[in-house]
Amino acid sequence: MSAPAANPLPLLERLPVALRDACTNWLPESWRWLANSLLSIVAVFVVFATLFALLTLAERKILGRVQNRPGPNRAPLPFLGLRTYGLAQPLADGIKMLTKEDIVPRGADRVLHFLAPVALLAFSIMTFAVIPYGRTLLPVELDAAVLYFFAAGAATELAIFMAGWASRNKYSLLAAMRALAQLISYELPLLLSVVPVVLVAGSLSTSVIVEKQGAWLFGILPQWHVFTPWGFAGFLIFFVAALAESNRSPFDLPEAESELIAGHLTEYSGFKYALFFMAEYFGMCALSGMGVTLFLGGWQAPFPALGFIPSYCWFAAKLLALLFVFMWIRATFPRLRIDQLTRLAWKFLVPLALVNLFTAAFWVLSAGWAGPLAFARWVVAGALVIGPFLALGRRLSAGLGPRSYRYA
Amino acid sequence: MLGSGLLQGLAVTAKNLAGSFHDPTRYVTTEYPEQRTKLPENYRNFPFLVHDDPADPAGTLRCVACQICEKECPPQCIYIVMERDEKGKALKRPKVFDIDISVCMSCQICVEVCPFDAIKMDQEYELATRDRFGGLLLHREDLSKSNEYYHQIHPTEAAGVDAALAEQKAKQAAAKAAKAAPAAPKPAAATRSTTAATPAPSPAAVTSPAPAATPPAAAPVPPANPPPTA
Numbered sequence: 001m002s003a004p005a006a007n008p009l010p011l012l013e014r015l016p017v018a019l020r021d022a023c024t025n026w027l028p029e030s031w032r033w034l035a036n037s038l039l040s041i042v043a044v045f046v047v048f049a050t051l052f053a054l055l056t057l058a059e060r061k062i063l064g065r066v067q068n069r070p071g072p073n074r075a076p077l078p079f080l081g082l083r084t085y086g087l088a089q090p091l092a093d094g095i096k097m098l099t100k101e102d103i104v105p106r107g108a109d110r111v112l113h114f115l116a117p118v119a120l121l122a123f124s125i126m127t128f129a130v131i132p133y134g135r136t137l138l139p140v141e142l143d144a145a146v147l148y149f150f151a152a153g154a155a156t157e158l159a160i161f162m163a164g165w166a167s168r169n170k171y172s173l174l175a176a177m178r179a180l181a182q183l184i185s186y187e188l189p190l191l192l193s194v195v196p197v198v199l200v201a202g203s204l205s206t207s208v209i210v211e212k213q214g215a216w217l218f219g220i221l222p223q224w225h226v227f228t229p230w231g232f233a234g235f236l237i238f239f240v241a242a243l244a245e246s247n248r249s250p251f252d253l254p255e256a257e258s259e260l261i262a263g264h265l266t267e268y269s270g271f272k273y274a275l276f277f278m279a280e281y282f283g284m285c286a287l288s289g290m291g292v293t294l295f296l297g298g299w300q301a302p303f304p305a306l307g308f309i310p311s312y313c314w315f316a317a318k319l320l321a322l323l324f325v326f327m328w329i330r331a332t333f334p335r336l337r338i339d340q341l342t343r344l345a346w347k348f349l350v351p352l353a354l355v356n357l358f359t360a361a362f363w364v365l366s367a368g369w370a371g372p373l374a375f376a377r378w379v380v381a382g383a384l385v386i387g388p389f390l391a392l393g394r395r396l397s398a399g400l401g402p403r404s405y406r407y408a
Numbered sequence: 409m410l411g412s413g414l415l416q417g418l419a420v421t422a423k424n425l426a427g428s429f430h431d432p433t434r435y436v437t438t439e440y441p442e443q444r445t446k447l448p449e450n451y452r453n454f455p456f457l458v459h460d461d462p463a464d465p466a467g468t469l470r471c472v473a474c475q476i477c478e479k480e481c482p483p484q485c486i487y488i489v490m491e492r493d494e495k496g497k498a499l500k501r502p503k504v505f506d507i508d509i510s511v512c513m514s515c516q517i518c519v520e521v522c523p524f525d526a527i528k529m530d531q532e533y534e535l536a537t538r539d540r541f542g543g544l545l546l547h548r549e550d551l552s553k554s555n556e557y558y559h560q561i562h563p564t565e566a567a568g569v570d571a572a573l574a575e576q577k578a579k580q581a582a583a584k585a586a587k588a589a590p591a592a593p594k595p596a597a598a599t600r601s602t603t604a605a606t607p608a609p610s611p612a613a614v615t616s617p618a619p620a621a622t623p624p625a626a627a628p629v630p631p632a633n634p635p636p637t638a
Contacts, residue, residue: 065428332421393410
């Protein structure tokens with residue numbers, strides 16, 4: 001984590017770093033960085049593992065409520081017997097996963113079969129290193145943080161193929177190939193939607209990107225990237241691609257539990273399966289965190305008057321809101337077919353992301369326009385976003401209008 | 409416009425999500441073991457035997473062990489042995505009345521063929537047991553339930569049955585009286601008439617809590633049993 005700034009920060013803002021320093025002050029100077037890093041890792045892991053546990057519950061609760069049922073609400077707290085609206089459900093799930101038999105197929109490559117979930121989880125956790133959780137909370141200060149994030153995120157695809165290959169099961173292998181096709185397809189719009197941010201911010205460092213979004217228009221409107229034409233389009237493309245990258249509905253083809261036999265997870269059971277599940281949620285959290293950082297102003301408060309609330313609270317609020325949208329979308333949309341999935345990526349998102357790059361370039365070039373020209377800047381940029389969207393949408397959905405059923 | 413359908417879909421799920429917190433028509437779950445819904449009156453699963461006096465369930469069973477239901481039962485899940493005294497004379501009540509509810513298919517034919525309104529369909533559905541042979545074979549004591557219970561679960565049907573039974577009793581009593589009147593009052597006839605007369609008040613006493621029960625003398629009684637499988 002970066003060194004605490006000078007004194008003007010309020011106590012709550014300084015608290016996490018102050019706590020960490022209090023823990024490591026007794027160490028000699030040369031060892032302190034190591035202890036600090038380890039503490040950061042432990043803190044990130046504990047926070048996100050807890051969040052994972054609560055997210056599994058929240059997801060099932062939200063899905064339940066959307067389907068007009070209560071969701072899990074019966075698991076009692078151990079030794080107390082209190083139901084607490086199912087708060088102990090993650091605990092029960094964890095115990096169930098731990099006590100299940102761990103089956104490895106006879107023909108499987110035992111080492112790779114074991115390594116795949118571990119590698120997947122490891123790569124997922126690595127992505128958490130460069131997300132700025134607060135004004136002073138950045139585990140690793142990297143100049144090329146955005147690049148590092150997407151490199152580590154892309155490595156999870158390797159682990160998925162590892163899982164499919166090591167299982168020695170043709171269904172697993174085919175599913176892993178399909179998953180790979182999906183993930184690589186969506187890698188492109190994901191990266192292309194991020195490039196404009198880098199272009200405008202002029203930096204690959206996540207802390208710089210967040211700080212550049214810190215200004216306020218007219219002293220009240222936040223200058224987050226999502227509130228610009230290119231940022232809005234970029235955020236939507238990023239979000240759709242993030243849905244696909246984290247294998248979330250409606251792009252959960254790799255593990256289409258209602259159609260396939262769990263895809264590359266077919267031969268996994270017990271705690272290894274739980275690790276895959278955990279990695280999926282970690283990936284979702286990491287991509288949401290990156291989306292918040294790049295487009296939603298990171299840890300910045302939405303209004304200057306709300307600056308007294310610590311920055312990490314704002315980050316957490318935005319992250320949870322984005323995760324809620326993930327669940328909301330899961331509750332709403334049916335799964336795409338593989339051809340629809342790849343068509344959406346290559347024919348729609350990639351061209352839009354490329355056009356968006358030009359929009360962002362125009363936005364940067366016209367930064368100095370003032371008065372009526374500033375209005376023209378918004379109009380041109382807006383037309384550059386909406387025009388291609390409408391044109392592409394009309395071309396792609398031609399002939400795909402509402403169906404009429406003759407015998408229905 | 410492309411994507412408007414997606415937004416409409418999101419609006420639908422959001423409405424359901426919000427509505428489940430304040431709108432009872434959207435949140436319809438009954439938390440079963442704690443909350444129960446009232447079963448519809450015509451719900452039925454397995455048969456039970458009606459007795460008239462809860463103080464003496466075995467003695468007041470309406471069943472006379474005629475074995476019609478046993479013979480009619482399609483899956484043959486009923487087993488009846490008539491009770492006999494030491495001389496071998498039939499006592500017109502069952503010594504054994506078993507129904508294997510693992511075999512019973514809830515067809516209600518036993519109810520329809522019973523001339524004495526002695527067997528009716530129950531609504532008890534929590535019948536799970538750890539003993540699949542003994543636990544699902546119901547004996548006379550398990551099957552015997554009071555007329556009040558019958559009134560609770562099938563009020564309309566039970567009222568009709570009570571009225572019909574009372575009418576039948578009244579007719580029998582009238583016939584007996586008409587038969588006894590011309591003949592000289594012999595002691596044997598007197599005892600017979602009393603035996604015929606004494607049971608008559610007991611169903612009337614039982615029917616008194618029933619709301620639709622009519623006094624036996626009233627002529628416009630609804631014609632007996634409403635057909636159960638109508």
